[in-house]
Amino acid sequence: xxxxxxxxxxxxxxxxxxxxxxxxxxxxxxxxxxxxxxxxxxxxxxxxxxxxxxxxxxxxxxxxxxxxxxxxxxxxxxxxxxxxxxxxxxxxxxxxxxxxxxxxxxxxxxxxxxxxxxxxxxxxxxxxxxxxxxxxxxxxxxxxxxxxxxxxxxxxxxxxxxxxxxxxxxxxxxxxxxxxxxxxxxxxxxxxxxxxxxxxxxxxxxxxxxxxxxxxxxxxxxxxxxxxxxxxxxxxxxxxxxxxxxxxxxxxxxxxxxxxxxxxxxxxxxxxxxxxxxxxxxxxxxxxxxxxxxxxxxxxxxxxxxxxxxxxxxxxxxxxxxxxxxxxxxxxxxxxxxxxxxxxxxxxxxxxxxxxxxxxxxxxxxxxxxxxxxxxxxxxxxxxxxxxxxxxxxxxxxxxxxxxxxxxxxxxxxxxxxxxxx
Amino acid sequence: xxxxxxxxxxxxxxxxxxxxxxxxxxxxxxxxxxxxxxxxxxxxxxxxxxxxxxxxxxxxxxxxxxxxxxxxxxxxxxxxxxxxxxxxxxxxxxxxxxxxxxxxxxxxxxxxxxxxxxxxxxxxxxxxxxxxxxxxxxxxxxxxxxxxxxxxxxxxxxxxxxxxxxxxxxxxxxxxxxxxxxxxxxxxxxxxxxxxxxxxxxxxxxxxxxxxxxxxxxxxxxxxxxxxxxxxxxxxxxxxxxxxxxxxxxxxxxxxxxxxxxxxxxxxxxxxxxxxxxxxxxxxxxxxxxxxxxxx
Ligand SMILES: Cc1cc2nc3c(=O)[nH]c(=O)nc-3n(C[C@H](O)[C@H](O)[C@H](O)COP(=O)(O)O)c2cc1C
Numbered sequence: 148x149x150x151x152x153x154x155x156x157x158x159x160x161x162x163x164x165x166x167x168x169x170x171x172x173x174x175x176x177x178x179x180x181x182x183x184x185x186x187x188x189x190x191x192x193x194x195x196x197x198x199x200x201x202x203x204x205x206x207x208x209x210x211x212x213x214x215x216x217x218x219x220x221x222x223x224x225x226x227x228x229x230x231x232x233x234x235x236x237x238x239x240x241x242x243x244x245x246x247x248x249x250x251x252x253x254x255x256x257x258x259x260x261x262x263x264x265x266x267x268x269x270x271x272x273x274x275x276x277x278x279x280x281x282x283x284x285x286x287x288x289x290x291x292x293x294x295x296x297x298x299x300x301x302x303x304x305x306x307x308x309x310x311x312x313x314x315x316x317x318x319x320x321x322x323x324x325x326x327x328x329x330x331x332x333x334x335x336x337x338x339x340x341x342x343x344x345x346x347x348x349x350x351x352x353x354x355x356x357x358x359x360x361x362x363x364x365x366x367x368x369x370x371x372x373x374x375x376x377x378x379x380x381x382x383x384x385x386x387x388x389x390x391x392x393x394x395x396x397x398x399x400x401x402x403x404x405x406x407x408x409x410x411x412x413x414x415x416x417x418x419x420x421x422x423x424x425x426x427x428x429x430x431x432x433x434x435x436x437x438x439x440x441x442x443x444x445x446x447x448x449x450x451x452x453x454x455x456x457x458x459x460x461x462x463x464x465x466x467x468x469x470x471x472x473x474x475x476x477x478x479x480x481x482x483x484x485x486x487x488x489x490x491x492x493x494x495x496x497x498x499x500x501x502x503x504x505x506x507x508x509x510x511x512x513x514x515x516x517x518x519x520x521x522x523x524x525x526x527x528x529x530x531x532x533x534x535x536x537x538x539x540x541x542x543x544x545x546x547x548x549x550x551x552x553x554x555x556x557x558x559x560x561x562x563x564x565x566x567x568x569x
Numbered sequence: 570x571x572x573x574x575x576x577x578x579x580x581x582x583x584x585x586x587x588x589x590x591x592x593x594x595x596x597x598x599x600x601x602x603x604x605x606x607x608x609x610x611x612x613x614x615x616x617x618x619x620x621x622x623x624x625x626x627x628x629x630x631x632x633x634x635x636x637x638x639x640x641x642x643x644x645x646x647x648x649x650x651x652x653x654x655x656x657x658x659x660x661x662x663x664x665x666x667x668x669x670x671x672x673x674x675x676x677x678x679x680x681x682x683x684x685x686x687x688x689x690x691x692x693x694x695x696x697x698x699x700x701x702x703x704x705x706x707x708x709x710x711x712x713x714x715x716x717x718x719x720x721x722x723x724x725x726x727x728x729x730x731x732x733x734x735x736x737x738x739x740x741x742x743x744x745x746x747x748x749x750x751x752x753x754x755x756x757x758x759x760x761x762x763x764x765x766x767x768x769x770x771x772x773x774x775x776x777x778x779x780x781x782x783x784x785x786x787x788x789x790x791x792x793x794x795x796x797x798x799x800x801x802x803x804x805x806x807x808x809x810x811x812x813x814x815x816x817x818x819x820x821x822x823x824x825x826x827x828x829x830x831x832x833x834x835x836x837x838x839x840x841x842x843x844x845x846x847x848x849x850x851x852x853x854x855x856x857x858x859x860x861x862x863x864x865x
Contacts, residue, residue, distance in 0.1 A: 168718075202644070211726055213723045218721075218744060218745040220656075221649045224621045224653055224656065225656060228621040228656035250610075254615055281739035282739055282740065326678070327672055327675050328672075
């Protein structure tokens with residue numbers, strides 16, 4: 148049997164991938180939107196539904212970022228409500244290891260696992276310090292290395308609590324000194340599924356040792372293969388079976404009646420995603436300085452990016468540019484060569500859809516990724532709320548089933564079983 | 570006069586079907602709200618998540634989980650309860666609780682238990698922060714203005730800038746203002762130390778304390794008396810009706826349709842037509858403190 152593809156549905160997030168300006172775009176906060184996407188994913192036999200999290204509204208140039216979707220529900224609360232309107236779909240929530248405490252979060256996740264009959268998953272993130280910290284009693288207090296120390300200890304502590312199955316514990320680590328009774332009996336999955344989404348060496352190691360899956364941002368096939376090899380080697384280094392850690396990049400797609408039709412749609416969506424104002428803001432995220440005086444239809448700045456990673460112009464979003472000067476030079480060269488304005492360049496170099504084509508093309512390429520060691524599946528990120536996955540479920544899922552690489556019915560009773568995890 | 574009718578749900582079951590059966594019966598009887606008992610280290614399902622799990626399966630009954638202010642982050646409480654209000658379409662509330670238990674403090678391992686005064690001072694701050702965060706988005710903050718490319722009008726979002734003894738919180742919330750504006754806040758209050766130190770919408774008290782609390786607090790506060798379900802529940806409630814209280818909360822056992830029918834027959838309870846919990850309790854529409862300040 149060929150390798151089976153994992154599929155997950157990402158609720159459209161608070162960045163410019165999500166097109167709110169389209170007349171078909173629905174509410175980002177009404178519960179009905181969450182119900183629609185979750186039920187669509189379940190209709191398509193997806194493994195799980197996925198929610199991101201950000202513990203403070205993003206700011207750029209010191210002001211609340213107003214060009215993208217802003218606002219979303221509390222992760223665990225909305226997942227628990229979705230457990231009432233779905234039956235098989237996994238419910239994965241991003242929750243920060245820095246601004247939660249192990250006892251409380253382990254109890255909440257075990258509750259969700261019980262109330263959903265074994266469908267809970269936790270995407271562990273660590274996120275930048277002081278900015279989010281201003282919303283919490285804990286404050287901002289961890290540097291990058293310590294964040295992963297805490298995350299690793301948090302995960303092992305949560306697993307130890309779950310393992311008590313309603314018994315006593317005493318845990319002492321560098322970050323935690325806790326004791327008492329964990330009151331929740333063993334939940335259907337024993338351990339809710341653990342995902343991890345950090346990309347540095349520290350993040351990769353935490354995932355390799357402790358996680359069941361990685362939400363990755365490596366989607367170009369060569370990058371993805373390299374990442375896949377790196378992670379699976381790290382997993383083996385921890386004495387685990389490489390199959391016990393699934394690698395699932397977040398990807399976007401556009402379907403059309405023909406290849407040309409799909410390309411045209413993709414371009415239209417990109418123009419919606421990158422308004423003139425958004426083009427300048429995205430440029431600033433690389434340049435790390437105020438570029439509000441620049442014309443989005445004009446040329447790129449000749450001045451260089453500011454290299455200050457402690458005081459970035461955008462706050463509340465993970466850094467994306469490890470080499471600002473190098474990337475800026477690449478962008479300038481590309482703009483020069485193709486005669487691109489700032490907006491056209493941004494459309495070209497940021498957030499292009501990963502899979503564009505007819506349903507048959509897209510099914511074939513997704514399959515190629517999974518069969519050739521680039522990943523184990525995909526977290527699909529639609530650009531429209533809440534109907535963004537309707538076409539995929541109606542048109543691509545049946546083709547994946549025909550290829551024999553995707554289930555035709557749920558076989559496991561828990562998310563862990565459906566993912567093929569132990 | 571008819572009373573508002575609530576039920577306290579207690580119990581350690583982790584099986585969703587058990588809770589669904591109980592809540593559906595109460596929803597069909599059109600009770601005003603249920604509270605979900607819980608503690609920080611509680612032996613049952615976490616109450617906010619339980620309430621959310623049941624919200625899509627009910628249409629009428631208000632959902633008021635207990636959540637503890639000791640050891641928790643007010644920011645998380647605020648967003649969780651706002652979300653409960655969204656998933657229940659305006660039926661959410663919060664019963665505030667504090668924890669004096671050293672055993673619960675050890676579950677977090679960060680500090681020694683606070684004394685009575687400290688616990689309530691911290692709870693006051695938590696309620697204040699949670700309420701400010703609920704107001705930190707004006708109802709009309711989402712503008713989706715294609716011409717200027719703006720999804721929100723950021724002038725309609727507000728930093729809460731809370732700086733207290735126990736924590737400081739910057740804001741704004743990450744969740745838009747919930748449907749009720751301010752979900753209903755409640756607390757157990759058996760004596761004046763509690764009701765004088767915690768300013769909430771709804772107080773649960775004992776039959777003995779009823780006269781005092783009704784006298785001490787302004788008329789807009791809603792006083793509920795906890796009544797243990799017994800053979801003569803209806804007679805007990807009939808007597809209490811004359812004390813100036815808003816309603817009763819039945820505790821200790823599940824309430825059956827017969828009891829509710831008898832209360833209705835005697836004119837002690839009439840189901841409400843109001844769709845939000847605030848309205849049903851006769852609480853005024855929640856004015857947004859920041860909107861008011863902006864217009865002043
Ligand atoms: C694909 C992906 C998704 C992420 N999603 C979130 C998120 O929803 N919320 C969050 O606070 N951080 C998120 N992060 C940020 C990570 O938790 C982490 O803070 C960041 O990647 C920096 O850590 P690193 O240096 O290990 O990559 C995400 C990261 C990646 C790669």
